Amino acid sequence: MKPMTFETSWRSPSNIAFVKYWGKKGHQIPANPSLSMTLKECVTETFVSFTLSDSLKVELFLDNVKEDKFAEKIKKYIESLDYSFLKNVSYTIKTKNTFPHGTGIASSASGLSAFALCLNDYLYHLRGEKQDEKFFESASNLARLASGSACRSVYGGFTTWGDQSDYYASPFDVHPELAHLKDSVLVISGEEKKVSSTAGHGRMGEHAFAEARYVQAKENFKKMAGALKTGEIEEMGRILESEALTLHAMMMTSPEAYTLLKPNTLAAIDMIWSFRRETKLPLYFTLDAGPNLHLIYPDSAQHKIKTFISHELSPFTEKVIEDERGEGPQKC
DSSP, X not given: OOOSEEEEEEEEEXXXXXXXXXXXXXXXXXXXOEEEEEEEEEEEEEEEEEEEOSSOEEEEEXXXXXXXXXXXXXHHHHHHSSOGGGGGEXXXXXEEESSOTTSSSOHHHHHHHHHHHHHXXXXXXXXXXXXXXXXXXXXXXXXXXXXXXXXXXXXXXXXXXXXXXXXXXXEEXXXXXXXXXXXXXXXXXXXXXXXXXXXXXXXXXXXXXXXXXXXXXXXXXXXXXXXXXXXXXXXXXXXXXXXXXXXXXXXXXXXXXXXOXXXXXXXXXXXXXXXXXXXXXXXXXXXXXXXXXXXXXXXXXXXXXXXXXXXXXXXXXXXXXXXXXXXXXXXX
16 A cells, blocks of 8 residues: 655756747647757756645745745646546645746746656656656656646756647757857846736737747747757857847737836847957847846857956846756756
8 A cells, every 4th residue: 555645856947948939829739849958057946745635735835935826826737637636635845946936037947847747756656657768758748737838847958849749848959069058147137027928928819920920930940950950059049039039029019018128138138249249259148038138158158258247247137147058857
């Protein structure tokens, strides 16, 4: 007889999308394929205790503070799954981030992928199975149902979603010269964003430019995949910045228009462009759904670029998180 309580914990990273997923069809199905780089330092560590119960109960602590709002989101997620037996479990979740929550650095991707990995652990435990080659594929599918971008955080390195499958992400091999890119995250603002990514996706349904965006994204996906395979960093950077600016243009031209950019975001972008013109160094930026910039560059140029960041860009930021391509989740 299996014990009444099962405990597990996973450490799962955020990811930064090089080609953005923005807009859905059906239930958590992407309107276009996306491609991302999994990070190393921006991670969520989550512990979950599963105890058999007469009803579904969720208690969640973020950084040791009880969070009923997040607990309710997890409860609704579990209720949406096709596993009736999961609704007779009491969940105690303890989670913490190494970076600001809700600021557009994809804390939902790291947090919900970490929870999905714990949940998948529990499902394997109930079936009496050991972790196999399909473990991460099924965890990616569970993560997708919680947050689309979370399905990409289940793998290390580079990952695609919506090309090979709409239901789970897949690892993507890149040219050796681009396999170890750096990512300096400029935290322009640590405030929680006023419009969530879920709400932003919802506004794509009636967006005048939605179909044109999906066509553009599919074309950019092909070009980005090609550039990463062949090591063409200038082409990668061109598409990277175009994707970031297009994402925010879609927000600013949505039926209920809004912007998540801050004045310091735009000032930093202008300085990055000037630096690249003057030095010819391959420094490029991208943004997720928030004001904070991810600066992407090869490790071969990191000394001069980090000097530029610390001397010229740090006045525009609350802090800088030094990150890079990561190897993916780890069981704690």
